[in-house]
Structure formats: structure tokens, C-alpha cells
Amino acid sequence: MSTALVAAMAKMTDAIGSAHWFDAVLNLLGTVCAIDSGGVMVYHRAQRPRRIVHRFNPQERALPEDAYLSGPYVLCPNYQLFAQGCPSGIYWLRDIAPDDFYESEFYRVFYSQIGLSDSIDLLWRINEDTALNIFIERSIRHAKFQLEDMVAINMLLPLIFASAAKHHELTVATSQRDIDTLTHRKVQSTIENFASSLLTQRERQVLFYMISGYSSALTAQRLSTTEGTIKIHRKNIHRKLDISSQAELFSLFINCIPYAVPDGQADPLEAYQSTPQSRRSVSLLEAAPRVREPRTTEVRPKNA
Incomplete structure (x- = not known):
């Protein structure tokens, strides 16, 4: 030692x-x-x-x-x-x-x-x-x-x-910050209600696995169904939300969080889409500039 x-x-x-x-x-x-x-x-x-x-x-x-x-x-x-x-x-x-x-x-x-x-x-x-x-x-x-x-x-x-x-x-502290609680309630409401006005419950389950990085095969395993069925759900999600990529889906989900009603059942996507574009909130992810990802170094000296 x-x-x-x-x-x-x-x-x-x-x-x-x-x-x-x-x-x-x-x-x-x-x-x-x-x-x-x-x-x-x-x-x-x-x-x-x-x-x-x-x-x-x-x-x-x-x-x-x-x-x-x-x-x-x-x-x-x-x-x-x-x-x-x-x-x-x-x-x-x-x-x-x-x-x-x-x-x-x-x-x-x-x-x-x-x-x-x-x-x-x-x-x-x-x-x-x-x-x-x-x-x-x-x-x-x-x-x-x-x-x-x-x-x-x-x-x-x-x-x-x-x-x-x-x-x-x-x-141990007993207090909770109100802003932390409110943000989490909005996020939770977005998970539960995002696109509920357009998608079935099963499609929304598949959607959450999609934005979390699960493949069709692993999603099928988690939902006890076939990979082919998941691919059909994915295609329907893209069609119903009028999107063509995972990037659009991820952006749409994140952008809807500010419009979610805590503990409510309203679809935040409806509120987001009904808001004039000039008045829509910009997420912290979208506001930040993009940088090119450097190449990962594969070898690192042990004494580094």
C-alpha cells in the first residue's frame, strides 16, 4: 500500500x-x-x-x-x-x-x-x-x-x-429545493405523456427505449415481443410524428419538457406545437455550440 x-x-x-x-x-x-x-x-x-x-x-x-x-x-x-x-x-x-x-x-x-x-x-x-x-x-x-x-x-x-x-x-439535510422538484415533475410528466395524443401506449414505450439508445433487438427483448414488431412500431412513430431521424425525435422530446404539466396528463407535444416558433423555449442542449469530437487515444501510459 x-x-x-x-x-x-x-x-x-x-x-x-x-x-x-x-x-x-x-x-x-x-x-x-x-x-x-x-x-x-x-x-x-x-x-x-x-x-x-x-x-x-x-x-x-x-x-x-x-x-x-x-x-x-x-x-x-x-x-x-x-x-x-x-x-x-x-x-x-x-x-x-x-x-x-x-x-x-x-x-x-x-x-x-x-x-x-x-x-x-x-x-x-x-x-x-x-x-x-x-x-x-x-x-x-x-x-x-x-x-x-x-x-x-x-x-x-x-x-x-x-x-x-x-x-x-x-x-443529512431534510430540505428540498423547489426548482429541483418542479423540473423533475416536468420531466416525469414528459416521459408519461409525450406524444400521447398521437401514439399508442406501446409505441410510446418503444419511443422511450429509442431515445435511451436501445436497439430494436434489445427493445424487443425488454418488451417480450419480436424485433420485426419493434421495427414496425419505430416506423409508425416516425410517420405519426412527421420526423425522419433519431436526431429529430430526441430534439422534440427535450424541447417538450418545459411545456409539460407536472402531475398532469396533457400531451406536452400539443402545447409545444401550438406555441408560435418565435415564443418557444430553447433547451440548454440546443443553445450550446457544437464541437467536433476529437479522436480517442487508445493507449495511455500507466504512469500518466
Whole structure:
């Protein structure tokens, strides 16, 4: 065990109960594997995620920092895993992402615009409806995480989770920010009601899998039907919504979030389409300039 690792473990333990604990955890993880960016957020079922700390290079990101929290988080594989009730553990993006994730509009419009090639999440369940999510990331300038990184982090996991439990016990906050709750209710309403005036319930189920990066084959598996049936549903969705690409579908979904009625049943697409174009809200994703994705470096020195 290296001197740097021992020192980082001691600093994390000493920081329990203080605002410095989250940075101390990221510093500890950085002693066992190379990290380009990372942070900590709290996932909630009843409100949007709450960011606690986020380390990143703003020069590598073409999107505003709040773009993720404005709605796209609901399409994130890690958030979806949390919402499905996954247990506390370590989750590597390559293991949890849908099979078409890297070809999805969510990846192209969001992930590629924030300069990421890979991520590992340490999710600690606070309770059934809340979880602390510690995430570390690799830039597209560097190679993705390797198996040895997962092994090294797994060795620290019991210590980090025990530390998280004690930290939570000492600092638990009972308040919720109204803006977080309202945003999440709008996102949830969009998921439940988007295009409900035009599509069948089954078509809307297929639609959500489409924008989340699932292939027709994997969607068929999840919905217990055939790939051919899913392809027919996809074709009908494009025809009924008068769109011709995944990009148009993703953009339409994101743009409808501000028009959703929290806890209501109205189709936000109807409200969006009935609003004059000059008065329509522009999402944070659309407002940001696009950058060309650099080529990923496949080899990274071990001493980097």
C-alpha cells in the first residue's frame, strides 16, 4: 500500500461530516486510477438530481454545466439504473449502457459534447428513493478505463461506503429545493405523456427505449415481443410524428419538457406545437455550440 494511498484514506476519514468529504473521496479514487473529471450528486425519485461537486475542464465542454440537470438526466444509463432500484455498488458505463448507446442521439448531443469517453459510478443507496452517486470520468483525449481500474476501486469500495454512511448520518439535510422538484415533475410528466395524443401506449414505450439508445433487438427483448414488431412500431412513430431521424425525435422530446404539466396528463407535444416558433423555449442542449469530437487515444501510459 503506497504512502499516497494511506494519506488519502486518512484525509477522507478525517473529512467525514464536513463539506470537504466529497473532494476527499475523489482524491482517494485518483490515487488508484487516472481521472480526468468527476463529481458527486444525489439521485432522487421525486426531484431532479442534485449536484454537490463537479470537477471538469470547461474548455473541453460545449454544453452549459446545468444542461444535464435540465432534463437529459432521465436518459442517462446510471440514472435509469438507480430508478430501477439497483443495489449499492460500482457500475462501469460499458457494462450498463444499452447496446446502441454510442450511436444514440443522447450520446451524440450530450456525451460527445462534454468530452467524455468513459465513466465509472459508485452508487450508494441512502434509501429506496435516494442514492449518493460518486462518478469518475475519462476524457475522449485518453483511453477508457480498464479492468485493473475496476479492481482497484472495488478494493476501496467497503471503506468508501462505510465512510459515506457515517457522513450522511452526520450531515443529512431534510430540505428540498423547489426548482429541483418542479423540473423533475416536468420531466416525469414528459416521459408519461409525450406524444400521447398521437401514439399508442406501446409505441410510446418503444419511443422511450429509442431515445435511451436501445436497439430494436434489445427493445424487443425488454418488451417480450419480436424485433420485426419493434421495427414496425419505430416506423409508425416516425410517420405519426412527421420526423425522419433519431436526431429529430430526441430534439422534440427535450424541447417538450418545459411545456409539460407536472402531475398532469396533457400531451406536452400539443402545447409545444401550438406555441408560435418565435415564443418557444430553447433547451440548454440546443443553445450550446457544437464541437467536433476529437479522436480517442487508445493507449495511455500507466504512469500518466
